[in-house]
Amino acid sequence: MFTFLTLSAALLILASVAMIVALVVARHRAYRREQREAKAQAAIETMLADALAQGDQPTLDRSLEGLAVDLRHSMVLNALQVTGDTAKAMLSATLDVPAIRIDLLRVLKRGAEEKRVEACELLAHATSEESRTALDKALHDRSWHVQLAAARALAHRTAAAPATMIERLSPTALRSARLVEIFRPFATTVDAIAHDPGHSAAVRTSALAAIQHDDQARARDLSVRLVQDDDPRIARTAARFLDEGAPHGSTLVAEARAA
Amino acid sequence: MIDGAVRTDLIFVAEMVMVLVITTGVAQNAIYLFQLVVAAFELRRRPPILDARRLWSRYAGVAPRIAIIAPAFNEEATIIASTHAMLAQKYPDFDVIIVNDGSTDTTLERLIADFELHPVDEPIDLTLDHEPIRRVYRSSVVQRLMVIDKENGGKGDAQNAALNLCRAPLCCVMDGDTLLEPDALLRVVRPFVDDPERVVAVGATIRIANGTRIVDGQVEEVGVPKSFIARVQIIEYLRSFLMARLAWSRIGAIVLISGAFGVFRRDTLVAVGGYARGSMGEDLDVVIRLHRHLRREKQEYHIPFVPDPVCWTEVPEKLSVLARQRSRWQNGALECFFRHRGMALNPRYGRVGIAGFGQMLIVDVLGPIVEVLGYLTLPFFWYIGALNTESLLILTALVFGLGTFNSVASLILAELELRPYPRARDVLILGTAAILENFGYRQLHNLWRLRGYWHFLRSKKHWGEMPRAGFGQEESLVTSRNRQRSNA
Numbered sequence: 001m002f003t004f005l006t007l008s009a010a011l012l013i014l015a016s017v018a019m020i021v022a023l024v025v026a027r028h029r030a031y032r033r034e035q036r037e038a039k040a041q042a043a044i045e046t047m048l049a050d051a052l053a054q055g056d057q058p059t060l061d062r063s064l065e066g067l068a069v070d071l072r073h074s075m076v077l078n079a080l081q082v083t084g085d086t087a088k089a090m091l092s093a094t095l096d097v098p099a100i101r102i103d104l105l106r107v108l109k110r111g112a113e114e115k116r117v118e119a120c121e122l123l124a125h126a127t128s129e130e131s132r133t134a135l136d137k138a139l140h141d142r143s144w145h146v147q148l149a150a151a152r153a154l155a156h157r158t159a160a161a162p163a164t165m166i167e168r169l170s171p172t173a174l175r176s177a178r179l180v181e182i183f184r185p186f187a188t189t190v191d192a193i194a195h196d197p198g199h200s201a202a203v204r205t206s207a208l209a210a211i212q213h214d215d216q217a218r219a220r221d222l223s224v225r226l227v228q229d230d231d232p233r234i235a236r237t238a239a240r241f242l243d244e245g246a247p248h249g250s251t252l253v254a255e256a257r258a259a
Numbered sequence: 260m261i262d263g264a265v266r267t268d269l270i271f272v273a274e275m276v277m278v279l280v281i282t283t284g285v286a287q288n289a290i291y292l293f294q295l296v297v298a299a300f301e302l303r304r305r306p307p308i309l310d311a312r313r314l315w316s317r318y319a320g321v322a323p324r325i326a327i328i329a330p331a332f333n334e335e336a337t338i339i340a341s342t343h344a345m346l347a348q349k350y351p352d353f354d355v356i357i358v359n360d361g362s363t364d365t366t367l368e369r370l371i372a373d374f375e376l377h378p379v380d381e382p383i384d385l386t387l388d389h390e391p392i393r394r395v396y397r398s399s400v401v402q403r404l405m406v407i408d409k410e411n412g413g414k415g416d417a418q419n420a421a422l423n424l425c426r427a428p429l430c431c432v433m434d435g436d437t438l439l440e441p442d443a444l445l446r447v448v449r450p451f452v453d454d455p456e457r458v459v460a461v462g463a464t465i466r467i468a469n470g471t472r473i474v475d476g477q478v479e480e481v482g483v484p485k486s487f488i489a490r491v492q493i494i495e496y497l498r499s500f501l502m503a504r505l506a507w508s509r510i511g512a513i514v515l516i517s518g519a520f521g522v523f524r525r526d527t528l529v530a531v532g533g534y535a536r537g538s539m540g541e542d543l544d545v546v547i548r549l550h551r552h553l554r555r556e557k558q559e560y561h562i563p564f565v566p567d568p569v570c571w572t573e574v575p576e577k578l579s580v581l582a583r584q585r586s587r588w589q590n591g592a593l594e595c596f597f598r599h600r601g602m603a604l605n606p607r608y609g610r611v612g613i614a615g616f617g618q619m620l621i622v623d624v625l626g627p628i629v630e631v632l633g634y635l636t637l638p639f640f641w642y643i644g645a646l647n648t649e650s651l652l653i654l655t656a657l658v659f660g661l662g663t664f665n666s667v668a669s670l671i672l673a674e675l676e677l678r679p680y681p682r683a684r685d686v687l688i689l690g691t692a693a694i695l696e697n698f699g700y701r702q703l704h705n706l707w708r709l710r711g712y713w714h715f716l717r718s719k720k721h722w723g724e725m726p727r728a729g730f731g732q733e734e735s736l737v738t739s740r741n742r743q744r745s746n747a
Contacts, residue, residue, distance in 0.1 A: 180321050
């Protein structure tokens with residue numbers, strides 16, 4: 001028994017040494033590979049920038065098709081965030097190139113969580129019906145981060161505030177403050193949603209927060225009315241806004257509660 | 260050597276000591292192993308988002324306002340670089356509040372000169388107690404910078420003064436000598452945005468700046484320090500801070516958010532009475548009080564830990580300075596454990612009481628005493644024949660084997676999931692340090708902790724000096740010093 005335990009402990013130390021050696025070798029290889037990839041990426045980024053500057057869609061499609069999937073997605077995402085309208089339109093068109101679209105849909109189905117979120121963010125800019133269907137499915141993804149990304153992507157394509165769609169998200173997703181972003185583009189038209197007790201508290205507070213971000217005066221009037229709402233979460237959001245964001249907010253809260 | 264009844268008694272005592280040492284040692288290592296497994300699961304499930312542009316596009320639009328609070332006491336070497344790094348945050352809406360806690364050096368003068376500070380009248384909320392504020396300054400060049408000059412009262416006291424002047428819903432509490440990553444706030448605000456109703460505080464990963472090249476308050480090149488003492492601390496930070504806190508946050512039992520960096524909801528901090536004044540472990544104390552308060556109020560809450568590296572700190576490279584720091588930490592841990600002893604292993608406090616306080620009991624309260632007791636008595640018992648060679652061997656092998664395995668496994672997990680050090684050479688150096696730390700450093704560390712025990716029993720409260728090389732304007736002096744050493 002003693003010998004066995006002593007040997008086990010000695011083996012633990014040996015295993016530790018072996019793990020370090022293995023890690024060092026793996027890290028050395030990875031470091032070299034990354035350096036090679038960084039060089040290749042820099043070259044392709046230059047090519048992409050040239051293609052975008054010259055409005056050369058076929059070159060853009062070809063260069064993107066030739067890239068590894070991960071690299072392609074992250075480069076397009078980065079480019080979408082910084083490039084101008086024309087370039088964005090070109091990149092959006094690229095997202096509907098069959099090879100790229102198939103990649104994206106595959107990643108959305110089987111990729112890691114972060115990759116699925118990225119795929120949703122990219123598909124927001126794609127126009128095909130197939131991508132829309134995939135995003136609809138992603139609303140029921142096992143990760144609430146993906147659900148939220150899919151909801152944002154779908155909201156990007158709709159003309160009215162997608163309140164009903166948001167109701168389908170999981171309770172964890174509904175807790176996120178990022179829901180507000182979905183309502184922000186429709187902030188001028190979501191008063192009714194904030195008022196409607198038929199919607200969940202999450203949807204109503206998000207609509208209210210979007211209005212608060214968009215128009216302080218309108219938000220103050222709305223908050224005064226909602227401070228006595230039956231739903232405590234709505235009442236709390238309204239009271240908090242009046243307390244923190246509106247001039248004479250505390251007085252307004254007191255008056256509204258007294259009324 | 261010794262015969263008769265005395266020998267029988269000695270054998271009994273030796274066996275008892277051995278059982279105590281083995282039980283505590285195995286329990287300690289079992290906790291670390293469990294934390295490692297949970298941390299691995301958590302890192303695999305939610306790896307850090309490396310690209311700051313992604314974070315910005317997802318979170319900047321809904322990120323709440325944050326006030327960065329940094330108390331500074333005699334930080335003239337680092338204060339300007341740290342403040343510049345705080346002001347260089349890539350975050351939509353934030354303020355910086357530096358509290359000069361009665362420094363006796365030129366900390367305030369440097370701030371006044373560098374940021375063109377002028378006195379202002381600010382409304383002060385008097386909810387939390389603190390030493391008198393002498394003057395409040397605003398910068399003429401950077402609107403978001405506020406400097407509070409107050410009488411010396413300790414770190415917690417300075418943080419309370421800043422909380423009274425803070426108007427943001429979230430406050431990021433950090434040390435004046437900590438260097439922030441440019442996207443630190445954006446990384447750490449994620450849990451608050453993801454779950455604004457329940458998240459009350461967030462901790463994040465602190466990395467060691469020694470050996471890293473820092474230019475203009477920005478990390479240029481990550482490296483491993485030349486000093487063995489600093490290298491060992493990297494392993495300690497990975498094992499005891501990163502993995503342990505990540506695991507405990509996953510199961511809802513985190514009891515410590517490091518005073519070097521943490522973000523809190525201001526209203527909750529004020530509700531628990533702010534920071535304990537004159538405490539040696541004010542960062543530990545405040546998180547425990549948050550748990551206690553929120554559990555009593557029966558509120559649903561969560562305190563997550565973000566594995567993303569958000570800031571850099573210098574660690575001591577001199578044994579004497581490190582000894583003082585570790586004694587102080589031990590003193591603080593004991594102070595908090597006994598102050599809140601009612602929560603220890605109390606099922607009313609759920610996982611915090613069982614897992615959080617359980618770990619404190621085994622690692623902080625019993626750990627150093629039992630381990631040093633083992634080092635001192637077991638060789639003696641073996642020498643007088645009360646303990647056989649096999650028992651001594653197994654004990655030694657278990658202590659060193661498990662310790663080495665835990666340290667190396669923590670390093671490997673960090674390297675696989677977070678890749679803190681890109682070069683293979685650095686990994687090899689740290690791997691060697693992970694093995695060697697068990698032979699000599701660990702024993703020394705336990706002696707320092709025993710000294711902390713002694714200070715705690717004598718109610719001795721002294722922070723001690725922590726000399727800083729400074730992050731510098733051009734290049735970290737830490738690096739320069741290391742280079743000079745290597746050139747020599």
